[in-house]
Amino acid sequence: xxxxxxxxxxxxxxxxxSLEQSKDSNEKKETDLSVVEYIGFAAGYKIMERLTRxxxxxxxxxxxxxxxxxxxxxxxxxKQIDNLRTNHQGVYVLQDNAFxxxxxxxxxxxxxxxxxxxxxxxxxxxxxxxxxxCINSVVTAEVQNMPSCKFHIHVQRT
Amino acid sequence: xxxxxxxxxxxxxxxxxxxxxxxxxxxxxxSRQWLVHTALxxxxxxxxxxxxxxxxxxxxxxxxxxxxxxxxxxxSTDTHKIYGYVTNTRVKLVLVTxxxxxxxxxxxxxxxxxxxxxxxxxxxxxxxxxxxxxxxxITSPKxxxxxxxxxLNNV
Numbered sequence: 001x002x003x004x005x006x007x008x009x010x011x012x013x014x015x016x017x018s019l020e021q022s023k024d025s026n027e028k029k030e031t032d033l034s035v036v037e038y039i040g041f042a043a044g045y046k047i048m049e050r051l052t053r054x055x056x057x058x059x060x061x062x063x064x065x066x067x068x069x070x071x072x073x074x075x076x077x078x079k080q081i082d083n084l085r086t087n088h089q090g091v092y093v094l095q096d097n098a099f100x101x102x103x104x105x106x107x108x109x110x111x112x113x114x115x116x117x118x119x120x121x122x123x124x125x126x127x128x129x130x131x132x133x134c135i136n137s138v139v140t141a142e143v144q145n146m147p148s149c150k151f152h153i154h155v156q157r158t
Numbered sequence: 159x160x161x162x163x164x165x166x167x168x169x170x171x172x173x174x175x176x177x178x179x180x181x182x183x184x185x186x187x188x189s190r191q192w193l194v195h196t197a198l199x200x201x202x203x204x205x206x207x208x209x210x211x212x213x214x215x216x217x218x219x220x221x222x223x224x225x226x227x228x229x230x231x232x233x234s235t236d237t238h239k240i241y242g243y244v245t246n247t248r249v250k251l252v253l254v255t256x257x258x259x260x261x262x263x264x265x266x267x268x269x270x271x272x273x274x275x276x277x278x279x280x281x282x283x284x285x286x287x288x289x290x291x292x293x294x295x296i297t298s299p300k301x302x303x304x305x306x307x308x309x310l311n312n313v
Contacts, residue, residue: 045292049282052246057227132247132292134168 004078011101014039015117033120040124041131048132051075061155064133065092072129090155094126099149106146115143119151126151161238163305164194165281166250167293173249174296176305194252197240200232201250204242227278228271239265243274251277273308280304 015036022032051072058064069081073096083095101118105111119141127139136156143149165174177190229242234257243251251274255265284290284301 046286049285
């Protein structure tokens with residue numbers, strides 16, 4: 001579908017652009033993805049307000065995570081999260097076996113070093129969505145085998 | 159007759175307070191703020207019972223009722239009635255009506271519910287403005303206009 005392609009192309013251009021910017025500002029080899037993460041955060045924050053409009057109040061944190069895995073993910077990536085795991089102490093692992101931004105690259109270890117660039121936006125997206133639901137968290141991603149991706153959510157309790 | 163509508167943020171800071179009719183002038187700003195804030199305690203109380211109910215052993219019917227975003231009549235004074243609505247994102251929407259309506263007929267619960275649902279939709283649209291930062295006051299004239307017409311037409 002055309003609208004999906006638009007989102008994917010825009011996403012990859014944002015990443016290219018921010019990489020280009022960070023290359024200009026300093027000559028370090030590390031790439032700065034905090035801007036991309038922040039764009040994701042702002043988007044997630046605003047999407048959540050719309051998405052939960054017709055939804056009954058969430059019972060607890062796990063209920064909220066289930067919402068992220070099903071409705072939130074379906075809204076953005078047209079599929080659900082394949083696996084949700086938790087230790088019931090504020091750590092959640094969301095596994096997507098065919099993460100959309102990675103499916104076009106490879107089915108193996110090729111380009112593995114570039115994978116982190118393409119998950120930063122989604123980390124921000126999850127963090128922003130949760131922040132609007134009053135759950136402060138740190139979201140990191142892990143890519144071991146190319147199309148599949150794991151998102152680790154650490155809920156900050158203070 | 160709705161006289162005032164307010165949007166209160168997560169941290170109980172007012173994001174938007176608007177009034178119509180006699181209440182539009184700035185002299186009444188303080189009384190409007192006061193009216194809205196008297197309702198916040200009642201609102202917090204309702205939310206707290208929602209949380210204990212889910213862990214406790216309350217009846218299922220009560221629980222599903224409390225999971226509704228619309229909280230109903232929160233508080234009534236001699237002159238005003240205050241209705242509340244809390245979104246999933248902990249943003250509180252408050253609608254104040256005068257108890258002594260000029261037409262003499264009492265306002266129906268369903269009307270307030272639809273008005274607050276529409277206000278929620280308007281709020282979600284206002285939030286989606288990319289220049290609006292979360293937690294800031296809503297200064298959009300479009301939002302203001304839409305809310306005013308909502309107050310005039312619907313309730």
